[in-house]
Every structure is written in structure tokens, then in C-alpha cells.
Amino acid sequence: MIWFTRSRRKINGTFTPLLRWFRSIGTSAGHAWRRSLQLRVVVSTLTLSLVVIVILGAVLTGQITDRLLEAKISAATEELERSRTTVEGALAGAEDSDGLNARLERARAQLSNRDSDAGQTAGSAGTFEPVLIVEGDSVRADSSVGPAAQIPQSLRNFVQSNLISWQYATVFDSEQGGYSGPAIIFGTPTASDIADLELYLVFPLGSEERTLSLVRGTLFIGAAVLLVLLAAISMLVARQVVLPIRSASRIAVRFADGRLKERMPVRGEDDMARLAMSFNEMAESQSKQITQLEEFGSLQRRFTSDVSHELRTPLTTVRMAADLIHDGSADLDPALRRSSELLVNELDRFETLLGDLLEISRHDAGVAELAAEQLDLRMCARAAVSTVRHLARETGTEVIVDLPDAPVIAEVDPRRVERILRNLLANALDHGEGKPVLIRLRANSDAAAFVVRDQGIGLRPGEEKLVFNRFWRSDPSRVRRSGGTGLGLAISVEDARLHDGKLEAWGAMGEGACFRLTLPLVRGHKVIGSPLPLKPSTRRYAQGQPLPAASTQIEFDTPSTNGALGVSAGTADDPEEWT
Structure with missing residues (x-):
């Protein structure tokens, strides 16, 4: 074994x-094979051509063989008649006193037209060797002249039944220089005074075999030359078709890259020329539409930016008047006091909306700048949590902060990272339905990742891409407690891209949503993986449940009456994702 x-x-x-x-x-x-159309065309052409050549060669070889054998059989039949007449005449003139073998030898000698080294005779059917056999009886023994051992017994049975027959056989001549190979043997009874005399003519098929070998060799050489010519022709034809297609592919790639002036050359009036004209017409139409869309987008961005700037002056005036009214609201009746509060709140929301519009217009115009610096990402997380603590208190939501013990140093813009986390936390508090919200930070040698997880209503299938659209809302009737403008996640995606990072979302109905922000530790490096998974595991953290042993509970806000508000900071030993 x-x-x-x-x-x-x-x-x-x-x-x-x-x-x-x-x-x-x-x-x-x-x-x-998958990438080269020319290779597929050439190989397919050669394969089909080879099949046709093999079939044609087999048919031609079979036809030539049949014609050669038919001619051989016809000539051999005539030769057999002449030989039988010669043998009968030779035996009729011989004396009976001569021995039987001597008479047969003289008959065989008269039958031969010419002698050869092998004792064969040449006739119109080609060379042949005569064989005379006399069947023995109780008085005399068998007598024969010639190679009687070459005659098959099945053929002799037909001849002994007074039938003229022929049969294919393989003969072997033991004499030096004799023929060995396929042959056709003709046999006939005779009407001589020697009873039971049988005449056989052995016709070798060597010349026919050589003719067929020559034909096969010629067909093989012709097939090889034809395949080479077909390969060259198919390559030339395929090249004439493939080259314009490759040119069109290269031009289409350059057109897709933004070179809108690329066009295909038009040569002649064939199908490729019509294809080139159609492609050029399509490219011209697309170029015009793209140019119009770019101009429209530029005008739209400029309009948004100009309106935002122009609204700041009247907004400042209205803000001053509203603050003045709000400062004296204590002397107003309850209805006017409530109106002043609503006015101030809506002005706050309006100012936030103007700021978001200005920021998104900078991203659209490509003029947003990244003020990157080396800092600890845990500071951004703590600052973002600090800005949303009033929302956590209003919704009675516990915010769980899971940060590493060691600093996570990265080259980022702290204002933009803090804004991304603030938007994610505010969104989680809005849709978390009062259940705990987790913010977690992890890092590896290449990137750092934040995860913001809630256990609220979640997302329907396909909405994980729509959440980053501007002004998109899963439930339009739902009230935003954070006073959001609908642009927060759209701006967050642009801020993440500005860092060469990624902002992704996951959600399931009834299981909540999870947002993951992945940032490179060094500016300009491409983010390949992420230290944290996007889809959380099935483990749940319930309100009031203690954190893992390595975590410390820090409450820096006054708990609400139900004790749900709590902000936890620290690190968890458990590597599983919290849900």
C-alpha cells in the first residue's frame, strides 16, 4: 500500500x-478563440473545407477503384475464354501415351504468350498465372500444374459445379521475386478429353494498387495545397471584414472616452461603407445631444450657484428680522410666539438647504477642494456623535460608539469626513425607530472604514443605490426629525469620491440599514478592500443589553425618562458585526 x-x-x-x-x-x-473573429473565421473555413475534401476524396477514390476493377474483370473474363479455348485445343492434339502431368505442362506452355522470371503470362488483362488442376478419383490421384495452393477451396467448389466464377484473394509466392499481395482469381471448367479438368487464371492486382496509391497521393497533395490556399484566402477575406470592424471598435472606444469628434472613414459604397456612414450619423447625433446636455448642466449648475448666492442677502435680512421678533417673543401672545418659533426653525432649514445647494454645485462644477491633513479619524467620529446627540435625546435612541484603542491616522479633510458621518448618523436616527444605532471604526494597512448601522425600517431591494440620489425619500410622508434637506447623502457620496474612497449602503425590510464609508489612509491610493463588511451578521444588540467586556459605557448626555439615551464609547473584543 x-x-x-x-x-x-x-x-x-x-x-x-x-x-x-x-x-x-x-x-x-x-x-x-473568444477574442479573435479572424481566427474563428479561418478555423471554421478550414474545418468545413477539410470535411468537404475528405468526403470528395473518399468518393473519387471509390469511383476510381470501382472503374479499375470493372475494367480488370471485363478484360480478365475475355482472357479466360481465350485461355480455355487454347487449353482445350492443346489437349486435343496431345497423345494419350504421354503422362497426365506432361500433357498439362504442354497445355500450360502453349497457354503462355511469353515467359517471365516468375513464370507469369502477359495478356490484354495484364499479367496472369495459369493453373491447371485435375480432380483425382479412386483410380488416379490429384494432378496440377502451377501454384494450385493459391486457389481457394470455395472457388473450386463453384468451378466443380460447372460454373465460371471469380474471387478476390491474397496470394503468396514463395519463389524469389514472386508476387505477393491481392489478386483476382478466375476459374472455369473445360471440355477436354481429360475429365474434371479445371482452369484457373490468377491476375495480380499490383498495378491497380500502385495506380490507387498514386491517386491517393495526388489527392492528398492536392488537398494539402488546397487547404493552404483556402487558409490564405480566408485570412485575406476575413481581414477585409475584420479590419473595418476593429477600426470601428477603436473609434467607438475613443468616442466613449469623450473624443466626440472621432469618425469612421467611409470608403466605397459597400456594406462597411454604409456601416461607417450610419456610425458617423449616430456619433454626430450623440455628440450634439451630449454637447446640449453639457451646456444645459452647466447652465443648471450656474443657475443653482447664482440663485444660492443671491438668496443669501435677503435671507440675512429676513434672519435679522426673525431673530429680533424671536427675542421679543416673550411679550407676544401664544399664537405669535409659536409663529416666531416656526419662522426661526424654517429659516435654519433654509440656510442649511442653501449651504447644501452651494456645496453640491461646487461638486458638479468640479471646483470642490480637499483640505487634507494627517489626523486621528476617531476625532471625526466623536465630533459627529457630539453634533447629533440632541437628535438622539429627542428620539430616545442609544448611540453605540465602537472605536479602536489605537489612533487611526489618515490623510483626510476633517470637515468633510465629519459631515459624512453626521449625515449618516442623522439618517440612522431618523429611520431607526428608537432602536440602538452603532458607529464603528476599523482600519488595516491600506484603508479605514466607518460603519453606521440602525435597526429601523430598512431598505427595499434596489433602494441601496437610490438612497444617494438627490431629494430621494423612501417614504415621502415620513417626517425628518433632523431637518434634512434631501441632499445630505448625495453630498456625502461626492465627499467620499473626493477622498478616493467609497460610500456604500445595505438594507433589508425590518432589519434596518447599514452604511459603510471606506477611505484610504494615504491620499491618492486606490481603495481595493474594506476592513469592515457591508452586510452585517445576524447578531443583535438590544436596548439595555451590556456591551462586551472590553467596552466602556460613557453617558455624556442626560438620559431620557425611559433611560434609552446612552452614548457608548470603546472597543469590542468580539469581531462579529453588530446588527
Whole structure:
């Protein structure tokens, strides 16, 4: 058993490199087959041509063989008649006193038109060798002249039944220089004074075999030359078709890259020329539409920016008047006091909306700048939590902060990162239905990731992409407690892209939502993976449930009456994602 195991390992070790080489060759061939239209056309043409050539060669070879054998049989039949007449005449003039074998030898000698080294005779049907056989009886023994052993017994049975017959056979001549190979043997009874005399003519098929070999060789050489010519022709034809397609592909790629002036050259009036004209017409139409959309987008961005700037002056005046009214609201009746409060709140929301519009217009115009600096990302998380604590108190939501013990240093814009986290936390508090909200930070050697997780209403399938659209709301009737403008997540996505990072969302109905912000530790580095998973596990944290042992509970806000408000900070030993 040990010997068998060692032998199998040795065989596997020997053939493994060979198998890998064949696998790599197959992979490369498959890749070339999928990518090259010219290769597929040439290979398909050669394969079909080879099938046609093989079929045609088989048909031609069969026809030539049949015609050669028909001519051979016809000439051999005539020769057999002449030979029988010659033998009967020779035996009729011979003396009976001569021995039987001597008479047969003289008849065979008269039958021969010419002698050769092998004792064969040449006639109109080609060379042949006569054989005379006399069937023995109780008085005399069998007598024969010629190679009687070459005659098949089945043929003799037909001849002994007074039938003229022929049969294919393979003959073997033991004499030096004799013929060995396929032959056709004709047999006939005779009407001589020698009873039971049988005449056989052995016609070798060597010349026919050589003729067929010559025909096969000619067909093979012709097929090889034809395949080479077909390969060259198919390559030339495929090249004429593929080159314009490749040119169109390159031009289409450059057009997609933004080179809107790229056009295909039009040559002639064939199908490729019509394709080029159609492509150019489509490119011209697309170019005009893209230019119009760019101009429209530019006008829209400029209009948004100008309106936002122009509204700041009257808004400042209205703000001063509203603050003046609000300062004296104590002397007003309750209805006017409430009106002044609503006026101030809406002015706050209006100012936030103007700020978001200005920020989004900067991103659209491509003029947003990143004031990056080296800092600890835990500071951004703590600052964002501090800004939303009033929302947590109003909604009775516990915010759980899970930060590493060691500093997470990254090159980021602290204002933008804090704004992203603030927007995510405010969104989680708005839709968390009072259940705990988690913010977690983790880092590896390349990137750092924030996760903001709630256990609220969640997202429907497909909404994880829509949440970043401007002014999009899953439930339009739902009230925003945070006073959001509908642009927060859209601005957050642009801020993440400005850092060369990613902002992603996950959600399920009844299970809440999870947002993940991944940022590179060094500015300009591409983010490949993330230290935290986007989809959380099935483990849940309930209100009032103690945190893991390594976490410390810090309450920096006054708890609400139900004790739900609490802000926890620290690190958890449990590596599983909280949900």
C-alpha cells in the first residue's frame, strides 16, 4: 500500500507540470478563440473545407477503384475464354501415351504468350498465372500444374459445379521475386478429353494498387495545397471584414472616452461603407445631444450657484428680522410666539438647504477642494456623535460608539469626513425607530472604514443605490426629525469620491440599514478592500443589553425618562458585526 501511494505521488509529480502546461495552452487558445473573429473565421473555413475534401476524396477514390476493377474483370473474363479455348485445343492434339502431368505442362506452355522470371503470362488483362488442376478419383490421384495452393477451396467448389466464377484473394509466392499481395482469381471448367479438368487464371492486382496509391497521393497533395490556399484566402477575406470592424471598435472606444469628434472613414459604397456612414450619423447625433446636455448642466449648475448666492442677502435680512421678533417673543401672545418659533426653525432649514445647494454645485462644477491633513479619524467620529446627540435625546435612541484603542491616522479633510458621518448618523436616527444605532471604526494597512448601522425600517431591494440620489425619500410622508434637506447623502457620496474612497449602503425590510464609508489612509491610493463588511451578521444588540467586556459605557448626555439615551464609547473584543 505504501509502495502504491509513493508510486502514485511520483506519477502525479511527473505529470502535474505537463497537465498545467496543457491547461495553460488550452486557456490561451480559448482566450484567442473568444477574442479573435479572424481566427474563428479561418478555423471554421478550414474545418468545413477539410470535411468537404475528405468526403470528395473518399468518393473519387471509390469511383476510381470501382472503374479499375470493372475494367480488370471485363478484360480478365475475355482472357479466360481465350485461355480455355487454347487449353482445350492443346489437349486435343496431345497423345494419350504421354503422362497426365506432361500433357498439362504442354497445355500450360502453349497457354503462355511469353515467359517471365516468375513464370507469369502477359495478356490484354495484364499479367496472369495459369493453373491447371485435375480432380483425382479412386483410380488416379490429384494432378496440377502451377501454384494450385493459391486457389481457394470455395472457388473450386463453384468451378466443380460447372460454373465460371471469380474471387478476390491474397496470394503468396514463395519463389524469389514472386508476387505477393491481392489478386483476382478466375476459374472455369473445360471440355477436354481429360475429365474434371479445371482452369484457373490468377491476375495480380499490383498495378491497380500502385495506380490507387498514386491517386491517393495526388489527392492528398492536392488537398494539402488546397487547404493552404483556402487558409490564405480566408485570412485575406476575413481581414477585409475584420479590419473595418476593429477600426470601428477603436473609434467607438475613443468616442466613449469623450473624443466626440472621432469618425469612421467611409470608403466605397459597400456594406462597411454604409456601416461607417450610419456610425458617423449616430456619433454626430450623440455628440450634439451630449454637447446640449453639457451646456444645459452647466447652465443648471450656474443657475443653482447664482440663485444660492443671491438668496443669501435677503435671507440675512429676513434672519435679522426673525431673530429680533424671536427675542421679543416673550411679550407676544401664544399664537405669535409659536409663529416666531416656526419662522426661526424654517429659516435654519433654509440656510442649511442653501449651504447644501452651494456645496453640491461646487461638486458638479468640479471646483470642490480637499483640505487634507494627517489626523486621528476617531476625532471625526466623536465630533459627529457630539453634533447629533440632541437628535438622539429627542428620539430616545442609544448611540453605540465602537472605536479602536489605537489612533487611526489618515490623510483626510476633517470637515468633510465629519459631515459624512453626521449625515449618516442623522439618517440612522431618523429611520431607526428608537432602536440602538452603532458607529464603528476599523482600519488595516491600506484603508479605514466607518460603519453606521440602525435597526429601523430598512431598505427595499434596489433602494441601496437610490438612497444617494438627490431629494430621494423612501417614504415621502415620513417626517425628518433632523431637518434634512434631501441632499445630505448625495453630498456625502461626492465627499467620499473626493477622498478616493467609497460610500456604500445595505438594507433589508425590518432589519434596518447599514452604511459603510471606506477611505484610504494615504491620499491618492486606490481603495481595493474594506476592513469592515457591508452586510452585517445576524447578531443583535438590544436596548439595555451590556456591551462586551472590553467596552466602556460613557453617558455624556442626560438620559431620557425611559433611560434609552446612552452614548457608548470603546472597543469590542468580539469581531462579529453588530446588527
